Amino acid sequence: MIPHLRTIIKTACYEWKIQVRQRTIWMLAGLFFLVGWFSVDHNSLPWLSAISIAKSTSQGLGLFGSLFVVIVASPAFVREFQATHNFYWSRPFSNYDYIIGKYVGVCIAICTTLIPIGAWVAWLESTLHGLRGIVIQIQVWAVILVPTLMSLLAITLLVSLVLRRALWTSLVMVLIIGSVLALNLDVTHLSGFAPYGIYVSPLIGYGPDGRLLELHRVFYTELSFLTLILGLLIADIIAPRLERKSNLIRYAAGFLTITSILIMIYGTTICYRQESKVLSTQPTYEYWKDYSYCSMIHSYQIDLTIEQATGHIAGKVRVGLHSSDTFTQVPVYLNTGLQITNISTSQPTVMAGVNEGVLSFTLPSRWRGIVFLTLEYAGVLHISRGFYDTISYGGERDVMPFLVGGYVDAGTVFLTRDGNWHPFPGCHVDTLTIKLSPPHLNSEIMSTTATTRLYSSDQLILTWEQPPLPLLIRTTNYRTVQLREDSILLVAPDYMTQEKLNEFYTPYAILIEQIDTHLRQGDISDSPPSQIAILPLIKYGRYDPVSRSLFLPERDSMMWLYERLLAYGESGALDRPDLFYSRWVAERMMRLWWCSDIFCPTLQVYGPRISFQNIPASIESDKTTLNALISYAALRLVEPLVGQEFIDNEINIRGQMIDYTTFVWTSGFLPLASESPATNRIVIRLNEFWNEHGADAFWNLVRNYHYLYGTTSLPEDEFENFVEQVTGVNLP
Amino acid sequence: MVSSKLTIYALGDMYKNWLKLLWYENLVSSPSAMWMLPLVSGGGLLLLVDIHADAFMRFEQIAAVAEIIMPLAVMFISTGLVLREREENSLVFAAIRSSLTVLWVRRLCALFLWYSFWLGILMTIYNFFYLPISIVQMVFASVSVSLVLTGVSSVASLIMREMSAGYLIGTFLWGTCLIAHKFSYSILGSRLYLFYLWFGMQEEIGIDGWVLNKLSLTIAGVMFILIAVFLLRSRERFFT
DSSP states (O other): OOOHHHHHHHHHHHHHHEEEEESSHHHHHHHHHHHHHHOOGGGGGGGGGGGHHHHHHHHHHHHHHHHHHHHHHHHHHHHGGGGGGGGGGGSSSSSHHHHHHHHHHHHHHHHTTTTTHHHHHHHHHHHOEEEEHHHHHHHHHHHHTTHHHHHHHHHHHHHHHHHHHHHHHHHHHHHHHHHHHHHOOTTTTTTTOOOOOOOOBTTBBBBHHHHHHHHHHHHHHHHHHHHHHHHHHHHHOOOOOOOOOOOOHHHHHHHHHHHHHHHHHHHHHHHHHHHHHHHHHOOOOHHHOGGGGGEEEEEEEEEEEEEEETTTTEEEEEEEEOSSEEEEEEOOOOOOOOEEEEEESSSSSOOOEEEETTEEEOOTTOSSSSEEEEEEEEEEEEEEEGGGGTOOOOOOGOOOTTTTTTESSEEEEOOOOOTTOOOOOTSSEEEEEEEEESOOOSSSSEEESSSSSOOOSOOOEEEEEESSOOEEEEEEEEEEEETEEEEEEEEOOSSSSSSHHHHHHHHHHHHHHHHHTTTTOSTTTTTTOEEEEEEOOOSSOOTTTTTTTEEEEEHHHHHHHHHHHHHHHTTTTSSSSSHHHHHHHHHHHHHHHSSSSSSSSSHOSSSSSTTTTOOOOOOOOOHHHHHHHHHHHHHHHHHHHHHHHHHHHHHHHHHHHOOOOSSGGGGSSGGGGGGOOOHHHHHHHHHHHHHHHHHHHHHHHHHHHHHTTTOOOOOHHHHHHHHHHHHHOOOO | HHHHHHHHHHHHHHHHHHHHHHHHHHHOOOOHHHHHHHHHHHHGGGGGGOOOOOOHHHHHHHHHHIIHHHHHHHHEEEEEEHHHHHHTTTHHHTTTTTTTHHHHHHHHHHHHHHHHHHHHHHHHHHHHHHOOHHHHHHHHHHHHHHHHHHHHHHHHHHHHHHHHHHHHHHHHHHHOOOOHHHHHHHHHHHHOOOOHHHHHEEEEETTTHHHHHHHHHHHHHHHHHHHHHHHHOOGEEEEE
C-alpha cells in the first residue's frame, strides 16, 4: 500500500511542478482573477453578504473554469502517450498509481491558479465581514467549485485517453461544455456543471435549494470517481505494455467498486429528479386575487406543532362555517407539502371531505346555523422556486408575495401571516397556538402580540388570542444591532457592514416612531422598543403596529434602489439620494401599516418601478383615491427626514404632471413618477387640505379611512363626501 | 495561338502546383484539419433532422453553426500551425524550407481555403434543404469570426510561446461571448461582438448592422494576424 501511495504522491508532486512551470498556468491564474473580479458587483459591495460574495465568485469561476481546465489538463493527460515519452512505459510502477498521481497533480495545479483570486476574495471577505467571511468563502467554494472542477478533470482524462490527442480532446470538451452552459434550458438552472441561479441567504444558507444543491454536488463527485476509474481501465487497455496479471479478487473488487458507484449515481439521480420536481412545481396563486371565501368563516382556530429538527409540521384547525346551502364548497389553499389527514365535524349528520383542494360539506335540509369542522394536517412545507426565484419566473409571478409565508429548518423558523401553512390563508384567525420543539432556550425569538409564552421540557408553547394574526421568528444565529435608543435590528451575522446597516435601516426606525405618533390610537407611552428583523424569502415585509415589529425582506428592492440613487447622486442628476430613499421607505412603511391587519397584497405591489415594470394589468386595479391618500400620508410621514422643501418640490412636480403626463426626469425615482394624473390631482387637493386644516385633521382622516374602508378605493365624489363627513369640511 | 495556349497551360500548371502545395501544407501542418473540418461540417447536418423549428429558429441555428461552432474548430487548428512543430521539437525541419512568416501565412491560407470549402458545402446544403439563406452572408460571417479567434489565439500563443495559452485566450473570448452574451455584447459593442447574427436573432434585436460588424471583425482579425506575423521573429528559426 505504502509504495502505491508513495508513487501517487511523487507523481502528483512532479506533475504539479511541470504544470506550474508552464506559462499557461499563470495565464490561467490571471484569467481566473479576471473572471472572479467581474463576478463581484463592485458598486454594491458594501451591501453584499459574505455568502453572496462567495457564491457569485465561485459560480463565475465554475462557469469559466469548466472551459479553462479542459485546455490545461488535456495535454497533461496524454503526454505519456506521445511518441517522445516512451521511457515512462519502461518504469516498474503501476499505471493506476501513475495516472491517479497525474490527476491529483493537475487538480493541485488548478488549485494553485485559484490562489490569487482566492486571496483577493478572502481579503474582501475579511475586510467586510471579518474572519468568518473567509470561513464562509472556503465552505461555499468547496461546495460549488470543487465537485465541478474534479468531475470535469476526470471527464477530460477519460476523453483524452480515448482520443489520445490533446487538440481533439480540447475541441470536443469545449464544444460540449459550451453547449451545456449556453443552451441550459432547465428552469431550475442547476443542471449545468456549475450550478447558478441558486438561492442563498446569510441566515438560512441555500434554504429551499439546499437539498437540491447537495444532491447535485454529490452526483458530480460520484461521477468524477466513476470517470476516473473508467479512465484507469482505458489506460490499462491502451498502454503499450502489459501490467502484472490481475487476479480474480482484483477483478471482483473493481467490479464491485464500479457497480456501487453506478448504484450511487442512479440513487442520487432519482432523488435529484424528485427534488427538482418539487421545486419546479407551479405554485397556485388563486387566493391572492380572490379571498372572498373568508366571509364564510365564522371562527377559526389553529393549533400547530413544529418539529424544528425535521421541519415537520402538524396542524389542527377548528373552523366554524356558516352556509345556507345544503351543499357547500370552500377552497383549501394548503401548501402542497402538507396533507390533510383527518376531517371531523361537530354534528354527525354533516358530511365533509376534501378533494383536490376543495373542502365540500353537505348539511341536512333546513339547517340553520354554524357548522364546525376540524381539519388535521401534517407534512413538510414545500417551497417551489416560483415563490422566491425571480430568475426563473417573470411577469405576474415576479411580484407575488411569498405565499408559503413560512420556513422551517433546524436553525431558523418563521411564520408570517397569510401564508399557506394553514388551510385558509388571508382569513381572520381567532386563536393560534404554536408548539415549538425543542424549546431552544438560548435562541432569539421575535413574535408579535403573543399573549402567553410557556416553556416545558420539550416544547415552547406560544398562544395568540387576539388579532392580528401573528408573525413569528425563531433563529439561533441572529445578531442584534442597536439602531436608535428604542429600536433594535435583528439580522444575520454576515449580512452587511455595521455602517451600512445603520444607514439603510435607521429611516425605518424613525418612521415607526412617526407611525406611532400619527396613526396609532390609544396610549403609546408604554410601547415596547421597536424591532426590525430581516427575513429571507419574503418579498414585501410585514408590520405589526401593536408590538412595533417590522419584518423586511433580505433581498430587498429598496437596496437596489438606494444603490442606483447613490450612483445617480454622484453624476449630479439626483443630488440628495438619502432624501429620495427616505421617501421610498415612507411609502413602503405606510403600505405595510395599511396592510397590518387587513390582507391586502395587491396594495403592497408597489415599489421602485424598475422591479415591477412588467406588472400585469390583472394585478393593477384602480386604486386612485387610496393610492393618493397613502402616498400623501407617506410624504407627510417622512417630513422629519426630508424637510418641508422636499415636500413642496414633490407637490410642484405632481402639479406639473397633471398637465404634462410625460415622464419628468427629476421625479424619476419618486413614487409619483408612476402615478396617474387623477392620483396626482387628489394628492394636491390633500395637500391643500393639510395647509388649510392642519395635521390633526389629516391624520384623523387617514385613520378613519383605514378603519372604515380598508383596501377599498372610493370614487372621487364619494371620497369628497367621506372627507366632509369625517372632518366637517370640504376637500379643497 | 500556340503561345497563348502555352500561357494557359503554364498558368494551369502553376495553379495546380499551388493547390498541390497548399494541400500538402495542410496535410503536413495540421493533419487534424483534413478530417476535423469535414467532420464538424457533417455534424452541422444534424440540423436537418430538426423539422419543427420555424424560419427564425432555423436561421438562429444556422448562425450558431457558422459563427460559434466552426470558428472554434478553426481556432483550435490554426493555433498549432507552427507551434505544434515547435513544441514537438520538429520546427527545424519546417523552418529550413522557407521563412517562418511565409510558412505560417501559407498554412493559414491553406487552412482557410479548406475551411471555406467545407463551410460553403454545408451552407449550400442548408440553403437547399433547410432554409433559403444567403450563402455569402454566412460564409463571410463565419470567416470573420474565425479570423478574430485565430488572430487572438495566435498572438497569445506566440507571446507566451505555448499553444495552450492561445487556446486559453481564444476559448475565453469565445466562451465569454457565448455564455455571458449580454455582458460581452455590452462591453464589445455591436461592432466587435463575435456572434452578431446569432445574438441578434436570439435577443430579437435585429441583424441590420451585420455587415459593419463582420467588416470590423475581419479588420480586427487581420490586424491580430499581422501582429502574430511580427511575433514570428527570425530567431524562432533554429538555424543561422
